[in-house]
Amino acid sequence: MSALLILFVCLALGILCRRYASLPEGIVPGINWWVLNVALPALVLALVPHVTVDAHLWFPVLGMYVTFFGAWALFALLGRVVGWSAQRIGCLTLVSGLGNTSFMGYPLMEALHGKPGLSIAVIADQLGCFPLLAAGGIVVASIYSGKGASVPTIVRRVLTFPAFLALLVGIVVSVSGGWPAAIEKVLLQVGQTLTPLALFSVGLQFKLHLRREEAGPLAASLGWKLLLAPLIVLGIGLAVGVSGLILTVGVLQAAMAPMISAAILADQHGLEPRLANTVLGAGILLSLVTIPLGNLFLPAG
16 A cells, blocks of 8 residues: 555655756656666566566567557557547557556555566566567557668667567576565665656656546547556457466556656657557546456456
């Protein structure tokens, strides 16, 4: 409960500071740089060696791919039917297909299921959501904005991302017997800065602007991301015999709020940034209710 309280407090502090405080220039990029390049890799390095090998660990990763490609197929079809622009289809594919499985997923899974749940969440994020952001996200943004995406650019983005490199190192360390206790302690202490800083950063960037014409796309986007996608992932898991904590974390990571980086990517490529930020803000608020609520109905809840 205390970990969940930290989420609300840090998010609220960020929103209040954005509204009332005089913030130094560049504070958000600075915080995000630390989170992405220091805290997140440290946490990955600390947690991956403790992941228990299980025949069903593929499931949380598959859930990320089902969510992304399902969103792409859904909004490409729906956009054609209702006459949405290419920019809107690209926008909704990004923010509906990519979840906030690290900044929000890590602390929420730790709050609900402790370190075992967090370890599974890391696998879902690093082998599922991040490669999809680095590769699939770039492809979608490029296609629907009219820009090109070269294979070398995509490969370079994946192979130079610090958390992905940390995942590879963590796997090697796991096979080699794990970290010495002193090193693991340092990695955990650095990694623990991720939760408060990430949620504070989310609060600083929080925006919720809704126009009447955006109500339909907003409902469709969050309907997929927070409800339909996790139900499909749950159905797949039950059909193939996945159970327990792996099933629970896989479904909850699929149900996570839209990814901040996805909205940033939409903004950079001119894919209706206002709508992207609206979906992001509403999704963050709703998921703080829907994730704990959904957890109650899952096997490990």
